[in-house]
Amino acid sequence: MAKRVTIRDVAKKTGLSISTVSLVVNNKGNVGEETRMKVLKAIEELGYYPARSAKNLASRKTWNLGFILTEEHFSRSEPFYTKIFIGTELESRKYNYYVLLTTIPSQFSKSSIPRFLLENNVDGIIFAGKVNQKYVRYVEELGLSYIFVDYDLPGKKVAAVMIDNVQGGEIATEHLISLGYKKIAFIGGDIEHPSIRGRLEGYKKALEKSGINCDENLCVVDEPDTRMVNGYRACEKLFAKFKPDAIFAANDAMAIGCVRFLKEKKIKIPDEVAIVGFDDIEACIHIEPRLTTIRVDKEELGIIAVRRLVEMINSPEVGIIRTYVPVELVIRESCGAKLKGKVSVPDKDIYAQLPNGEM
Amino acid sequence: MAKRVTIRDVAKKTGLSISTVSLVVNNKGNVGEETRMKVLKAIEELGYYPARSAKNLASRKTWNLGFILTEEHFSRSEPFYTKIFIGTELESRKYNYYVLLTTIPSQFSKSSIPRFLLENNVDGIIFAGKVNQKYVRYVEELGLSYIFVDYDLPGKKVAAVMIDNVQGGEIATEHLISLGYKKIAFIGGDIEHPSIRGRLEGYKKALEKSGINCDENLCVVDEPDTRMVNGYRACEKLFAKFKPDAIFAANDAMAIGCVRFLKEKKIKIPDEVAIVGFDDIEACIHIEPRLTTIRVDKEELGIIAVRRLVEMINSPEVGIIRTYVPVELVIRESCGAKLKGKVSVPDKDIYAQLPNGEM
DNA sequence: TAAAATTAGTAAAACGTTTTAATTGTTTAC
DNA sequence: GTAAACAATTAAAACGTTTTACTAATTTTA
Numbered sequence: 001m002a003k004r005v006t007i008r009d010v011a012k013k014t015g016l017s018i019s020t021v022s023l024v025v026n027n028k029g030n031v032g033e034e035t036r037m038k039v040l041k042a043i044e045e046l047g048y049y050p051a052r053s054a055k056n057l058a059s060r061k062t063w064n065l066g067f068i069l070t071e072e073h074f075s076r077s078e079p080f081y082t083k084i085f086i087g088t089e090l091e092s093r094k095y096n097y098y099v100l101l102t103t104i105p106s107q108f109s110k111s112s113i114p115r116f117l118l119e120n121n122v123d124g125i126i127f128a129g130k131v132n133q134k135y136v137r138y139v140e141e142l143g144l145s146y147i148f149v150d151y152d153l154p155g156k157k158v159a160a161v162m163i164d165n166v167q168g169g170e171i172a173t174e175h176l177i178s179l180g181y182k183k184i185a186f187i188g189g190d191i192e193h194p195s196i197r198g199r200l201e202g203y204k205k206a207l208e209k210s211g212i213n214c215d216e217n218l219c220v221v222d223e224p225d226t227r228m229v230n231g232y233r234a235c236e237k238l239f240a241k242f243k244p245d246a247i248f249a250a251n252d253a254m255a256i257g258c259v260r261f262l263k264e265k266k267i268k269i270p271d272e273v274a275i276v277g278f279d280d281i282e283a284c285i286h287i288e289p290r291l292t293t294i295r296v297d298k299e300e301l302g303i304i305a306v307r308r309l310v311e312m313i314n315s316p317e318v319g320i321i322r323t324y325v326p327v328e329l330v331i332r333e334s335c336g337a338k339l340k341g342k343v344s345v346p347d348k349d350i351y352a353q354l355p356n357g358e359m
Numbered sequence: 360m361a362k363r364v365t366i367r368d369v370a371k372k373t374g375l376s377i378s379t380v381s382l383v384v385n386n387k388g389n390v391g392e393e394t395r396m397k398v399l400k401a402i403e404e405l406g407y408y409p410a411r412s413a414k415n416l417a418s419r420k421t422w423n424l425g426f427i428l429t430e431e432h433f434s435r436s437e438p439f440y441t442k443i444f445i446g447t448e449l450e451s452r453k454y455n456y457y458v459l460l461t462t463i464p465s466q467f468s469k470s471s472i473p474r475f476l477l478e479n480n481v482d483g484i485i486f487a488g489k490v491n492q493k494y495v496r497y498v499e500e501l502g503l504s505y506i507f508v509d510y511d512l513p514g515k516k517v518a519a520v521m522i523d524n525v526q527g528g529e530i531a532t533e534h535l536i537s538l539g540y541k542k543i544a545f546i547g548g549d550i551e552h553p554s555i556r557g558r559l560e561g562y563k564k565a566l567e568k569s570g571i572n573c574d575e576n577l578c579v580v581d582e583p584d585t586r587m588v589n590g591y592r593a594c595e596k597l598f599a600k601f602k603p604d605a606i607f608a609a610n611d612a613m614a615i616g617c618v619r620f621l622k623e624k625k626i627k628i629p630d631e632v633a634i635v636g637f638d639d640i641e642a643c644i645h646i647e648p649r650l651t652t653i654r655v656d657k658e659e660l661g662i663i664a665v666r667r668l669v670e671m672i673n674s675p676e677v678g679i680i681r682t683y684v685p686v687e688l689v690i691r692e693s694c695g696a697k698l699k700g701k702v703s704v705p706d707k708d709i710y711a712q713l714p715n716g717e718m
Numbered sequence: 719t720a721a722a723a724t725t726a727g728t729a730a731a732a733c734g735t736t737t738t739a740a741t742t743g744t745t746t747a748c
Numbered sequence: 749g750t751a752a753a754c755a756a757t758t759a760a761a762a763c764g765t766t767t768t769a770c771t772a773a774t775t776t777t778a
Contacts, residue, residue, distance in 0.1 A: 004479065006764060017728045022766060030725050052480040053415035054764030057733045062412060074445060078641070079438040086433060089460060093474065100457050101448060115452065120363065121411040256645075282437070286615075286645035365734060376758045381736060389755050413734030416763045723776065731768080738761080746753070 005048045013042045025050060065092060065309060066122035067101045068114060073129045074103045078253075078281045080298060081128045084149055087302020088126060095310045097123075108134035117142060124309045126302075127151065145312040149305045152194045159312065161305045161323045165195050168294040168327040169202020172248050172276045175292070175329055177210050179337055181246035181274055185218040187234045187258060188250045189226035196226065199250045199278060218244055226250065231257025239265070245273060246335075252277035252284055252293055259287055259334070270336030280330055289333035296327050364407045372401045384409060424451055424668060425481035426460045427473060432488045433462045437612075437640045439657060440487045443508055446661025447485060454669045456482075467493035476501060483668045485661075486510065504671040508664045511553045518671065520664045520682045524554050527653040527686040528561020531607050531635045534651070534688055536569050538696060540605035540633055544577040546593045546617060547609045548585035555585065558609045558637060577603060585609065590616025598624070604632060605694075611636035611643055611652055618646055618693070629695030639689055648692035655686050 007025075011018040016035060023029040024039040031039075042048075056062050067088055073081050088099045100122060102114045116122045117139065125139050125146040136153065139146050148160040176184050186203050188196045200221065207214045220238050223230035231254025238244065239261075249255035255277030262269055269275055269289055277284065280295035304323050311318050331337050366384075370377040375394060382388040383398040390398075401407075415421050426447055432440050447458050459481060461473045475481045476498065484498050484505040495512060498505050507519040535543050545562050547555045559580065566573045579597050582589035590613025597603065598620075608614035614636030621628055628634055628648055636643065639654035663682050670677050690696050 004764090008764080018765080019728055019730095019767085020726085023727085026766080028766095030727080032726060035726080049477045049479075051416075051764055052478045053412055053421060054733090055766075056412035057410075057416050057735085058764075058766040060733070060766085079441055082438055082441045089462075096474075098459050098475070098480075101460070102452075103448075115455075116457070118408045119411045120408075121457075282641055283645045286642045288647065363734090367734080377735080378737085378758055378760095379756085382757090385736080387736095389757085391756060394756080410734055413763095414736075416765085417734075417736040419736085419763070719778100721777085723774100725774070726772090728771080729769090732766085733764105736762085739759090741758080742756085744753100744755075747751085748749105 004051070005046045007048070007050065009046055010039065010042050010048050013046060014038050062121050062123050063096060064098050064100050064116065064122045065306065066114060066116050066125045067099050067128065068104060068125060068131060068135065069101075069128040070106050070131060071103045072106060078283075080279070080281070081150075083298035084128055084302040084305075087299035088306045089302075090299070091303040091306040092310075095306070097306070097310065099126075099306075104131070104135060106132060108132045108138075113138065117144075124313045126305050126309060145309060145316070147305050147309045147312070149301050150195075154194070157320050159308060159320050159322065161301050161308065161325065163195065163198075163296050163301070164324040164326050165198025166202040166205065167324075168278060168296075169199035169248070169250075170206045171202070171327065171329050172199075172278065172294050173203045173206035174209075175331075175335065175337075176246045176248060176274060176276060177206060177212070179246075179274065179335060182212070183215075183218065183242070183244040184212075184246045184248060185238055185242070185244035186220070186248050186250070187231055187238070187254050188219065188221035189223040189230045189234060189254055191221035193226060196221070196250050203248055217241060226254060228253045228257040228260075230254055232261045233257075235261040243273075247273060247275045249275060249277050252279045252281045252291060255291055255293070255334075256283060256287055259291075270334055274336045275334040277334075284330075284332065292332045292335035292337065293330050294327045295330045297325060300325050363410070364405045366407070366409065368405055369398065369401050369407050372405065373397050421480050421482050422456050423475065423481045424456050424458050424665065425473060425475050425484045426458050426487065427463060427484060427490060427494065428460075428487040429465050429490060430462045431465060437642070439638070439640070440509075442657035443487055443661040443664075446658035447665045448661075449658070450662040450665040451669075454665070456665070456669065458485075458665075463490070463494060465491060467491045472497065476503075483672045485664050485668060504668060504675070506664050506668045506671065508660050509554070513553070516679050518667060518679050518681065520660050520667065520684065522554065522557075522655050522660070523683040523685050524557025525561040525564065526683075527637060527655075528558035528607070528609075529565045530561070530686065530688050531558075531637065531653050532562045532565035533568075534690070534694065534696075535605045535607060535633060535635060536565060536571070538605075538633065538694060541571070542574075542577065542601070542603040543571075543605045543607060544597055544601070544603035545579070545607050545609070546590055546597070546613050547578065547580035548582040548589045548593060548613055550580035552585060555580065555609050562607055576600060585613060587612045587616040587619075589613055591620045592616075594620040602632075606632060606634045608634060608636050611638045611640045611650060614650055614652070614693075615642060615646055618650075629693055633695045634693040636693075643689075643691065651691045651694035651696065652689050653686045654689045656684060659684050 007018045007021050010021045020031060021039055023031050024036050067085055069081050085101055092099050100116050105112050125144055126149060127146060128149045130151050148158055150163060152160055173184060186200060188200055190196060204214050220234040223234050231249055235258040247258055249258055255275055258275055259269060262273060267273055277291050277293040280293045284291035284293050308321055366377045366380050369380045380398055382390050383395050426444055428440050444460055451458050459475050464471050484503055485508060486505060487508045489510050507517055509522060511519055532543060545559060547559055549555060563573050579593040582593050590608055594617040606617055608617055614634055617634055618628060621632060626632055636650050636652040639652045643650035643652050667680055
């Protein structure tokens with residue numbers, strides 16, 4: 001193993017002090033242009049790279065960001081939070097940070113406190129998705145900056161990067177309205193979830209804009225959860241009372257649940273009932289018909305979170321910022337846009353969108 | 360922010376030297392039982408936790424492991440490598456390591472060398488999937504321990520954790536044989552890929568065992584790639600010459616490609632042609648019919664990789680170890696086991712397996 | 719033109735551990 | 749009964765940076 005090049009080697013080579021070299025490396029203090037160049041040249045020639053651990057110890061910073069999410073969120077099949085993490089990874093490079101990922105149980109316990117908090121091994125925290133409040137309090141007591149992604153701590157004003165759920169609900173509903181559907185149902189699952197609330201709000205907003213009366217009977221929001229089964233059940237309840245001509249499901253999982261129900265009842269999609277989902281999960285292009293949905297740029301959520309968090313670390317006075325990431329309508333088959341000739345979605349194009357497959 | 364508790368505080372409280380405290384913390388050297396207890400008690404009471412950066416600097420170790428994979432692998436939709444990463448994260452906690460994840464381009468360039476290598480910020484490397492050899496050489500020159508997961512560096516004996524591809528190919532083929540199929544085709548895509556080779560080997564082994572002659576015309580392995588499209592094309596080629604009664608596709612992506620082709624040609628699955636895939640990706644339960652496949656425990660791959668790597672770091676004399684992780688047959692609908700009454704797969708059960716949905 | 723301010727550079731302390739070598743007292747070996 | 753080995757503990761060096769406070773030289777201000 002080759003001997004490590006240290007700041008001392010650079011100092012020796014240039015005939016300067018290590019302080020000066022350090023100042024050049026960190027773009028700090030007053031250094032003459034000539035010396036600066038000399039140092040840079042020597043660094044280049046020697047292949048010097050500051051040692052992390054020494055830098056960390058001396059600067060009293062760790063240059064690590066903690067990424068915390070619950071075990072359930074991480075081990076779910078759809079890589080929603082994984083993609084957010086990817087975003088943070090990509091962005092944090094620019095600021096010379098590393099992202100340490102860890103999972104926590106949904107219940108707080110002393111033994112489950114992330115190691116990087118105990119060891120003071122992070123400068124800031126990203127909470128992804130719903131997290132037990134006690135962890136947040138713990139982080140707060142440590143005096144660390146933190147930011148939420150895709151979750152909003154109820155009853156507290158915190159920095160957060162959110163999906164623009166209202167806009168998404170509005171776009172989805174407007175799309176269905178523009179295709180001529182009149183009786184548009186909303187499958188929301190669990191109304192307690194802040195994201196579902198937002199999507200419902202957007203749905204109502206769109207209806208109102210078009211002068212359509214919002215029939216509360218068309219909104220099913222009394223499920224305990226927002227999973228596929230809940231979509232199935234909600235759809236069952238809905239059809240026991242009414243038959244809508246379109247459904248806006250507040251997420252793709254529930255939309256797929258609806259598809260399953262309708263298929264079992266031999267109700268044709270989109271001919272008899274059109275469906276639009278939300279999230280654009282992988283499964284959307286595997287089920288038949290392919291699901292029209294609202295796409296969320298998950299990586300973007302992570303990217304923005306890092307950007308904000310680094311700002312907060314560097315200048316604690318920035319205050320609490322909330323960012324809403326815009327969403328996008330992805331038109332496939334389940335909404336009937338193709339049938340109505342409004343949009344052409346050639347199979348070849350969809351084919352090209354298909355995932356790159358395994359291995 | 361509360362003042363950090365340091366080793367000095369523990370030393371002061373116990374009346375011992377910091378050296379002794381350090382020895383207790385690290386379970387090293389000769390420390391009397393009585394003093395050990397005293398130190399442990401003081402640590403508990405003060406809430407002392409060694410500072411990472413100081414520990415790292417002094418011990419000349421980073422307690423970080425690097426997880427490297429190509430951008431393509433990471434940004435793919437199916438979270439294959441993500442799950443491997445999760446496994447490494449879980450396991451590394453036990454050894455007090457952190458895992459730093461980074462992606463690299465498929466081509467080597469000086470500017471794309473992972474930061475943690477330049478900064479000497481890792482003690483060992485996990486390469487996941489196919490990686491440009493030059494990166495491996497670079498790591499080797501740094502004198503770092505490294506291990507491969509799901510890839511085998513051609514022409515070089517390296518530590519690796521592999522899927523037991525041969526076993527998987529054998530199990531899949533045996534399953535089809537046991538269901539009475541006689542003309543079983545193999546869709547392999549790209550024979551250059553080591554995993555595909557292994558799966559083909561297993562396929563041939565199973566045929567041989569049952570005394571079935573292996574018809575080379577039934578093996579399509581001349582595609583440039585192993586993606587869904589290649590499965591589609593391979594299937595096209597196959598049916599231009601022969602009509603098998605079953606297909607073993609060397610991965611699920613290609614299996615899905617086959618399904619698409621057969622559906623277009625109105626060939627019924629599994630009635631006319633049965634299909635078995637490999638990998639058990641998410642899409643298997645979304646397509647119709649649901650895909651019978653070989654399941655790979657991806658997290659397990661990561662877990663074992665960390666275990667081995669830590670061994671290698673601690674005792675460089677362990678030598679090169681290769682581990683094969685066993686696979687498992689998952690029977691769904693595409694193989695016709697249900698039709699033939701061999702296995703019952705109630706829809707309810709499959710339903711219960713479905714992903715937890717979004718949000 | 720003297721005082722003040724600015725610029726360029728540096729010596730030395732600090733960061734919180736691990737590790738090496740030394741010290742002291744006690745036991746074992748012959 | 750002495751030398752060697754061992755056990756328990758510690759002082760001090762080392763790890764490679766950043767940062768503070770200082771000096772010296774130059775420029776600006778009034």
